[in-house]
Amino acid sequence: xxxxxxxxxxxxxxxxxxxxxxxxxxxxxxxxxxxxxxxxxxxxxxxxxxxxxxxxxxxxxxxxxxxxxxxxxxxxxxxxxxxxxxxxxxxxxxxxxxxxxxxxxxxxxxxxxxxxxxxxxxxxxxxx
Numbered sequence: 001x002x003x004x005x006x007x008x009x010x011x012x013x014x015x016x017x018x019x020x021x022x023x024x025x026x027x028x029x030x031x032x033x034x035x036x037x038x039x040x041x042x043x044x045x046x047x048x049x050x051x052x053x054x055x056x057x058x059x060x061x062x063x064x065x066x067x068x069x070x071x072x073x074x075x076x077x078x079x080x081x082x083x084x085x086x087x088x089x090x091x092x093x094x095x096x097x098x099x100x101x102x103x104x105x106x107x108x109x110x111x112x113x114x115x116x117x118x119x120x121x122x123x124x125x126x127x128x
Contacts, residue, residue, distance in 0.1 A: 009085040010099065015082055018060070021044040021076075023043055026061075028040050048060055077111060080110065082104065085101060
């Protein structure tokens with residue numbers, strides 16, 4: 001599935017929000033990786049929204065950078081961050097492409113939302 005809602009934002013740096021799900025790991029490209037066992041640490045965010053509160057993709061994996069570590073996120077916490085929309089070639093055959101958010105910065109954890117009426121961080125809710 002291509003993240004077509006990110007396509008019009010290609011090359012732009014914007015503010016996004018998402019819900020922290022969990023940490024994970026992926027095989028390191030070369031060497032020992034950040035976990036020093038052949039793997040790199042990762043972070044999974046879901047319900048990624050733009051600065052207008054519109055969902056742009058259902059989930060994204062990020063490298064677990066120092067900025068994410070410093071945020072001390074807890075599971076299901078709303079997180080906002082700046083990132084650039086980039087494209088990349090994906091798949092084992094390298095025959096498809098998709099869009100991603102890269103170089104996350106200014107990461108802020110906003111705490112757990114009230115799930116009964118949650119529709120994004122209050123700073124990014126659409127107002128009439």
